[in-house]
Amino acid sequence: MPEPAVRRLSLYLRELEGLLDRQCETISSRQLGSLLNLTDAQVRKDLACFGQFGHPGVGYRVSELVVRIRSILGTDRTWNALLVGSGHLGRALLSYRGFARKGFRLIAAFDNDPTKINQRVGAEPGILVEPMDRLPEAVARRGIEMAILAVPQSVAQTVADQLVAAGIKGILNFAPASISVPAHVSVATVDLAVHLEQLAFRICTRQVELERQTAGKQQGADAIGGPSR
């Protein structure tokens, strides 16, 4: 199953949910692609990986496709998640409404800092920050399958190990570190600084590209004796 196709599936779903709000009933692969700067063939190939959802001559029915993609991604149900690390980022994530809209419920929070334990964080009524030793029981008792890791780099691996031991099946890791887990556990790492770094690189590269293009055009113009403008 092509990994890039799975990544794009989430993006298709995001756009389709938007179209649903605007009561758009059907959409062609070309239209959906143009929303994400993809070719029509790309969209069709991606969707065809998972079944035949389209209607020749018509396109894709938005509501139908939304249901299908949710079912493929496993977001046609709610997932319970917990948070470890109630620093600035952790608290922001607890308050983020985007997760709930997609069916993810953050229902517990943990930290090992005594000054943070027993505080209530997030939108009213808030979630109680519990000490780390309560984690295993919470996972078992409250049916929590996912964890959001928002702790400092230095303790990321240790906490990840605790999460795995507690029976967590997937970790969304915001710590700037690559963590290792057993094969039955999935990890997705989001390193915010890395994304800014990539942006810096792209800005530099874009700048150079444009300069080269301009220079090339000028030289070309010079060579054929065209107007330098």
Next chain:
Amino acid sequence: MPEPAVRRLSLYLRELEGLLDRQCETISSRQLGSLLNLTDAQVRKDLACFGQFGHPGVGYRVSELVVRIRSILGTDRTWNALLVGSGHLGRALLSYRGFARKGFRLIAAFDNDPTKINQRVGAEPGILVEPMDRLPEAVARRGIEMAILAVPQSVAQTVADQLVAAGIKGILNFAPASISVPAHVSVATVDLAVHLEQLAFRICTRQVELERQTAGKQQGADAIGGPSR
């Protein structure tokens, strides 16, 4: 220039900076790869794209490689950045120390919500949240090249247009929407909900894989009449 190689360059740098702290002087492609679950050949090919940094029989000198990669990524200097949207996520990003460590300075913040304007946010002394109409002047006067977009989906494109008009060269977009900008501007989108969705998919898939594996083994054992255990 292979796009995946550039992505990994940031990860190499992150690991190398860690090794530098632990006074590790040299590292082989195999060792560096194992930190990130990559093959040694992958590491060598990636680095070779940008020059000859290695020393046969020795490996790569950590401090040298750090300098080289920073120079390639364009993070051998500081970048000034601004933030738009001082909601929960925006304020968390202003307080995040990881950016400063990588040479990114968040030096201005904007919002169009009157209740947020003129507040000070982030670590002491804090950054003053200014109204959107001050944005163009701030970009020009303070040499700001990057923007972090942490606004709701509904206004993401509008604000992006304002940023472009103000002369911003790169946007790190946290809004759950794909935004379009002219070719001379770079965008990186980080959709937090999408990452959780991908994690949900991987958890489901992993579960099925393991079940199939177990079933396969059992069947295999049955077929050859081995112990069913």
Next chain:
DNA sequence: GCTTGTGAAACGTTTCACAGCA
């Protein structure tokens, strides 16, 4: 011995082009 850098082979992804269908 161990290491890098690199052409060549293997693999995966995207694009093309068109048959089949409403």
Next chain:
DNA sequence: TGCTGTGAAACGTTTCACAAGC
């Protein structure tokens, strides 16, 4: 006409294998 689904071609990335160097 307009659309999907799909084999085939084109393109890009990763892995292999080994010469060259410490």
